[in-house]
Structures are given as structure tokens and as C-alpha cells.
Amino acid sequence: MMNANTEPKTLQQAIVYFADPDNCLNYLVARRWPDGVTCPRCGSENVTFMASRRVWQCKTRHPKSQFSIKVGTIFEDSPISLDKWLCAMWMLANCKNGNSSWELHRTLGVTQKSAWFMLQRIRLALQGEDSGKLSGQVEVDETYIGGLARNMHRDVRERRIQGTGGKGKIAVMGLLERNGKVRAKVINDATQLTLHAEVRSNVAAGAELFTDGWKSYSGLHQDYVHQVIDHAEKYVDGQIHTNGIENFWSLLKRGLKGTYVSVEPFHLFRYLDEQTFRFNNRLANDSHRFNLAVTQIVGKRLTYAEVTGKARQSSH
Ligand SMILES: [Zn+2]
Numbered sequence: 107m108m109n110a111n112t113e114p115k116t117l118q119q120a121i122v123y124f125a126d127p128d129n130c131l132n133y134l135v136a137r138r139w140p141d142g143v144t145c146p147r148c149g150s151e152n153v154t155f156m157a158s159r160r161v162w163q164c165k166t167r168h169p170k171s172q173f174s175i176k177v178g179t180i181f182e183d184s185p186i187s188l189d190k191w192l193c194a195m196w197m198l199a200n201c202k203n204g205n206s207s208w209e210l211h212r213t214l215g216v217t218q219k220s221a222w223f224m225l226q227r228i229r230l231a232l233q234g235e236d237s238g239k240l241s242g243q244v245e246v247d248e249t250y251i252g253g254l255a256r257n258m259h260r261d262v263r264e265r266r267i268q269g270t271g272g273k274g275k276i277a278v279m280g281l282l283e284r285n286g287k288v289r290a291k292v293i294n295d296a297t298q299l300t301l302h303a304e305v306r307s308n309v310a311a312g313a314e315l316f317t318d319g320w321k322s323y324s325g326l327h328q329d330y331v332h333q334v335i336d337h338a339e340k341y342v343d344g345q346i347h348t349n350g351i352e353n354f355w356s357l358l359k360r361g362l363k364g365t366y367v368s369v370e371p372f373h374l375f376r377y378l379d380e381q382t383f384r385f386n387n388r389l390a391n392d393s394h395r396f397n398l399a400v401t402q403i404v405g406k407r408l409t410y411a412e413v414t415g416k417a418r419q420s421s422h
Pocket residue numbers: 145146147148149150164165166168171
């Protein structure tokens with residue numbers, strides 16, 4: 107069946123390899139059902155493959171007893187062929203700055219609207235599960251995305267005064283375990299209540315915390331070894347800095363500005379998931395990152411109504 111040596115290592119190889127529908131199927135089956143195909147509806151192993159249509163028939167009597175590889179994955183109900191899906195996944199898993207729906211539209215020959223929907227579904231697959239709490243040395247910071255004309259001085263001033271990054275901006279909190287993983291999420295505000303709750307639910311007590319001098323971080327010293335770098339004075343003091351999470355912010359913002367132009371607040375978390383996936387797997391090579399993304403397609407569905415927030419439409 108599958109030979110690891112023949113599996114694609116580059117985008118060019120992926121395009122050639124996945125042009126064969128059987129290669130698509132075999133690649134996915136090997137990852138989804140390493141111990142043999144089971145019915146996604148009832149879990150039965152008693153299934154037969156109908157090669158001419160590339161679907162399985164479950165022998166148990168129940169509705170929808172025939173199923174394709176797409177059933178129960180982010181591909182469910184999509185008329186787009188797997189070669190296009192897998193190339194899109196390869197690109198999003200591996201392109202540092204992400205891919206816009208316009209770029210994907212031109213590359214794959216699907217409509218821009220389809221491309222946008224594909225990208226949102228792939229981002230759902232890239233969404234990792236936070237397992238356990240961060241520990242050791244953890245950098246914590248917030249940043250602000252979007253909004254009206256940028257004015258860094260005003261943004262910084264407003265953060266100091268109100269804990270916001272200025273009008274129309276979305277606050278994002280990031281927590282990075284040094285030499286480990288990053289977590290990033292949209293937060294309602296940068297108040298002490300919000301930031302402390304996030305720190306406590308994501309970082310193990312006793313860990314070393316590194317933050318800047320923002321007042322909302324004060325009071326964490328009871329449960330953590332909290333070290334503060336005052337950016338008004340300097341950016342690094344030995345181990346005390348937030349350069350790791352700052353690096354993540356710059357990657358995130360480069361992608362958002364360069365590739366996506368504008369992202370609605372409602373959708374921002376998906377871009378965070380995408381950038382987090384690439385960052386947390388930055389030491390893997392392209393084929394490993396793609397492989398990991400493929401292992402995360404199961405059990406995730408996203409309808410157009412869900413992805414757009416019901417009636418909303420988007421054009422980026
Ligand atoms: Zn079944």
C-alpha cells in the first residue's frame with residue numbers, strides 16, 4: 107500500500123502525488139484508520155470497499171451506511187476533489203505567512219468563495235488541543251490587532267490608561283513556554299481579572315512568569331515566580347524578557363498584514379490557530395507538518411453557516 111519513501115516531501119511532489127485519487131485515498135486511510143477502516147456512523151469494522159466509487163459499505167443496517175473518506179472530516183459534503191484539498195492543506199500548513207483565498211482561488215482553480223471556505227475548514231484542522239498547563243519559563247504578553255489607522259504611540263498610551271490598544275482593536279493574549287509551545291487567544295480586555303484568569307488556567311503554579319510592566323499582571327507573585335521587564339527602561343535583562351512571544355506576534359502580524367489584508371474580529375481566532383500551528387511545529391519539516399495536519403481532520407465539521415456566523419458574508 108503506502109511506502110514512506112514515495113510520499114511527497116515538497117509542494118511540487120505533493121501536486122504530482124495527489125493528482126492520483128488512489129494516492130489521496132491511501133494517504134488519508136493510512137492516517138485515519140491505521141488499524142483498519144471502521145464505519146464513521148456506527149464504528150463497525152464490518153465494511154466492504156467498493157473500488158469503482160471509492161466508498162465503503164457498512165454491513166450494519168442504519169441510514170447513510172455508505173461512506174467516503176470525507177465523511178466525518180473537515181472535507182465532509184465538499185464537492186471539491188481531494189487533490190485540491192490536500193494541496194491547499196500543504197500550502198497552509200507550510201507557508202510562513204499563510205495563504206489568502208485569492209491566492210488559493212488562482213492556484214487551484216476554485217472560486218474565491220470556495221477557497222475562503224476551504225481555508226477556514228483547514229484552520230479548524232490546524233486548531234490544536236491544549237493539553238495540560240505550560241510550565242518552566244513562560245512568557246506572557248498581549249497585543250492588539252486591526253482597528254483604524256495605526257498610531258503606535260497612541261496605542262501604547264491607551265493601553266497604559268485603559269488596557270486597550272485603541273479604537274476598534276482586538277486584544278489577543280499569548281503565552282509561550284520557552285523551548286515549548288505557544289497559546290494565543292482573543293480576549294475581551296486586558297484587565298487584571300481577564301489576564302489573571304488566563305494565566306491561571308494555562309500556566310502551572312510555580313512556573314516562572316515573564317511579563318512587561320503592564321499593571322494588570324501585578325499580583326501573580328503568590329502563585330508564580332513573576333519577573334517583570336519594564337520596557338520603558340530596557341527590553342532584556344538576562345533571562346528577563348518577552349522576546350519569544352514578541353517574535354510570535356511579529357510572525358502573526360506579518361501574515362495578517364501581508365497576506366490577509368483585513369480580518370474581521372469574528373474570524374481572528376482561526377488565524378491565531380493557523381499561526382500557532384506553524385509556530386508550534388516550526389522545527390518539523392514540510393512533509394511532517396502536513397502529515398500532522400492530516401491527522402487532525404477527523405471529527406471536525408464546519409458548515410458554511412457556522413463559519414460565517416450564520417448570515418454573515420466575507421470577501422477576504
Ligand atoms: Zn455502520
